[in-house]
Amino acid sequence: MSNLISLPIVLPLLAGIIVAFLANNKPLVRRVSQTLAVINLIVTGFVLYQVYQNGTIVLETGDWIAPYGIILVGDMLSVTLAFTTNIIAVACVFYASKSLTDQQESFYFYSFFFLLITGVSGAFITGDIFNLFVFFEVLLMASYGLIVLGNGKAQLRESMKYVLINVFSSMLFVTTVAFLYSVVGTLNMAHIAQRVQEVEQQGVLTTIGILLFFVFATKAAVFPLYYWLPRSYSVPNPVVSTLFGALLTKVGIYSILRVFTLIFAWEADLTHTLFIYLAAFTMIFGVVGALSTNNIKLIMAYNIIPAVGFMLMGIGIFTETSISGTVYYLIHDMIIKGAFFLLIGVIAYVAGTSDLKKMSGLIHHYPVLGWFFFIATLVLAGIPPFSGFIGKLLLIQGGLAQEQIFIVIAALVSSLLILFSMIRIFIQGFWGEKTELAHPERKRAAHQMTWPIGILLSLSVLLGVGAEWFYPSVEWIGEYLMNPEIYIDSVLKE
Amino acid sequence: MEIIMAVLAGILFTTAVYNLLQKQMLRIIIGTALLSHGAHLFILTMGELKRGAPPILSEEVEQYTDPLPQALILTSIVISFGITSLLLVLAYRASKKNGTDNMEQLRGNEYE
Numbered sequence: 157m158s159n160l161i162s163l164p165i166v167l168p169l170l171a172g173i174i175v176a177f178l179a180n181n182k183p184l185v186r187r188v189s190q191t192l193a194v195i196n197l198i199v200t201g202f203v204l205y206q207v208y209q210n211g212t213i214v215l216e217t218g219d220w221i222a223p224y225g226i227i228l229v230g231d232m233l234s235v236t237l238a239f240t241t242n243i244i245a246v247a248c249v250f251y252a253s254k255s256l257t258d259q260q261e262s263f264y265f266y267s268f269f270f271l272l273i274t275g276v277s278g279a280f281i282t283g284d285i286f287n288l289f290v291f292f293e294v295l296l297m298a299s300y301g302l303i304v305l306g307n308g309k310a311q312l313r314e315s316m317k318y319v320l321i322n323v324f325s326s327m328l329f330v331t332t333v334a335f336l337y338s339v340v341g342t343l344n345m346a347h348i349a350q351r352v353q354e355v356e357q358q359g360v361l362t363t364i365g366i367l368l369f370f371v372f373a374t375k376a377a378v379f380p381l382y383y384w385l386p387r388s389y390s391v392p393n394p395v396v397s398t399l400f401g402a403l404l405t406k407v408g409i410y411s412i413l414r415v416f417t418l419i420f421a422w423e424a425d426l427t428h429t430l431f432i433y434l435a436a437f438t439m440i441f442g443v444v445g446a447l448s449t450n451n452i453k454l455i456m457a458y459n460i461i462p463a464v465g466f467m468l469m470g471i472g473i474f475t476e477t478s479i480s481g482t483v484y485y486l487i488h489d490m491i492i493k494g495a496f497f498l499l500i501g502v503i504a505y506v507a508g509t510s511d512l513k514k515m516s517g518l519i520h521h522y523p524v525l526g527w528f529f530f531i532a533t534l535v536l537a538g539i540p541p542f543s544g545f546i547g548k549l550l551l552i553q554g555g556l557a558q559e560q561i562f563i564v565i566a567a568l569v570s571s572l573l574i575l576f577s578m579i580r581i582f583i584q585g586f587w588g589e590k591t592e593l594a595h596p597e598r599k600r601a602a603h604q605m606t607w608p609i610g611i612l613l614s615l616s617v618l619l620g621v622g623a624e625w626f627y628p629s630v631e632w633i634g635e636y637l638m639n640p641e642i643y644i645d646s647v648l649k650e
Numbered sequence: 651m652e653i654i655m656a657v658l659a660g661i662l663f664t665t666a667v668y669n670l671l672q673k674q675m676l677r678i679i680i681g682t683a684l685l686s687h688g689a690h691l692f693i694l695t696m697g698e699l700k701r702g703a704p705p706i707l708s709e710e711v712e713q714y715t716d717p718l719p720q721a722l723i724l725t726s727i728v729i730s731f732g733i734t735s736l737l738l739v740l741a742y743r744a745s746k747k748n749g750t751d752n753m754e755q756l757r758g759n760e761y762e
Contacts, residue, residue, distance in 0.1 A: 327682070
């Protein structure tokens with residue numbers, strides 16, 4: 157039964173290999189990829205149901221018992237995130253066939269795509285800090301492949317920087333793991349947590365924690381380590397930007413969430429206070445970046461950063477309410493960022509430009525697209541009853557309960573500015589005078605690209621309106637993360 | 651022995667950082683390669699070095715080397731080889747397409 161938890165990793169890996177052989181037959185590779193992505197989603201949904209019913213699934217690979225072998229841990233948090241990942245994947249795979257050029261499609265887009273999903277699911281599910289590094293590498297390797305897909309001038313220029321920054325932070329990750337291993341003598345996260353708890357995180361352990369935070373913060377684009385993100389996320393194909401924006405930074409945040417609630421949770425005065433300040437700066441600088449440009453792809457890429465700030469804020473405040481807020485916001489943000497990047501892709505496609513000044517009156521030609529964009533803006537800014545509101549409400553409640561007024565004000569102000577930055581696209585791009593379309597022949601493809609966005613948006617609305625159904629599980633996850641003993645006991649079986 | 655290895659890792663890190671701060675792409679790539687070598691040596695040192703002891707643990711063997719760091723660097727070496735070769739190809743393509751291998755000229759401030 158516990159082998160079930162390996163499926164979210166193994167299935168996309170197999171899918172990636174299968175579609176590699178079909179790359180030259182485009183109609184076939186599309187159908188097969190779409191089917192495989194849907195199968196993945198269903199299987200991960202089944203795993204989620206099992207975890208929900210029967211509790212955490214722990215797989216000791218090769219029957220090596222817990223602290224010695226490599227283990228996979230499927231708890232509610234990791235499996236929920238893996239499930240959300242697969243929802244994004246399904247939306248992207250249906251969108252991809254319209255958005256990619258022929259050349260990009262035949263150069264193994266679908267293989268890289270499935271390998272990326274493998275890496276992301278693996279990073280969520282693994283229970284071993286070195287394997288976290290390995291899965292980071294798996295997803296980064298796939299992302300290196302995706303970012304250069306298309307061979308554009310700007311793409312090659314930005315991907316060089318993207319690869320370099322990630323190589324550097326990966327090597328720092330390995331070094332930090334070496335430090336951690338020499339201090340606690342184990343790599344199993346539950347076992348590390350137990351040993352750190354025994355000495356109450358004395359001595360060098362806090363330093364190691366901060367080093368690990370530095371590594372994860374680079375991947376998650378926390379202030380001041382976000383400088384690499386906007387340009388590298390805005391140059392590739394929209395569907396690739398979607399995968400990056402919705403999934404990659406979230407893996408960084410998940411790792412921070414996991415490591416700093418499970419392992420390094422005993423010096424909260426120092427580490428978690430630092431997070432609060434960094435979160436505030438992340439929000440403000442991110443949103444200022446979004447307001448600074450007229451390129452819609454860059455605006456969207458900058459908008460990833462304040463969302464990271466919100467999630468980090470929940471981790472920094474470190475109460476059950478705020479951690480549940482972070483988890484809720486994490487799920488919400490994966491879905492809405494997916495929808496938004498896809499939307500921006502369609503807008504840039506139909507307008508034939510990503511410069512905001514050159515487009516106007518799109519809503520006369522594409523009413524559905526326009527209203528989808530409007531709803532998505534409301535969701536992102538956190539207007540009730542949409543899902544952004546619930547996550548922000550929990551975070552702000554948590555902040556007020558801890559009397560962190562500074563961060564609460566920063567969060568509210570940046571929410572307002574996010575709304576402003578997005579509504580700017582709506583006003584300039586969709587309103588305004590009706591102009592002749594630059595590419596009227598693209599109408600049909602654009603309509604086919606719109607419906608995966610509709611699915612993501614309706615999910616996001618459901619997540620907000622149906623908060624009463626989802627909230628108990630999320631609250632339970634928050635409680636669970638604040639009590640690391642449950643995780644340690646379920647892995648080490650004591 | 652550990653001290654010498656730690657110093658060596660330190661030297662590798664220093665040269666790596668120096669190379670990473672250069673403008674020429676090839677030097678930066680050499681920097682990342684050196685950085686990964688430093689990190690690998692460092693992992694090996696952290697597991698304590700014992701000369702002449704096998705990395706196995708069984709009832710007959712009394713003195714043994716910790717096998718885990720060796721397994722770790724094996725994985726890590728493979729990954730860093732892969733990334734270094736990818737970087738070389740990428741740098742080649744990027745410099746061909748952009749007509750320069752100077753990072754200063756690859757800032758890309760214009761909108762596109």
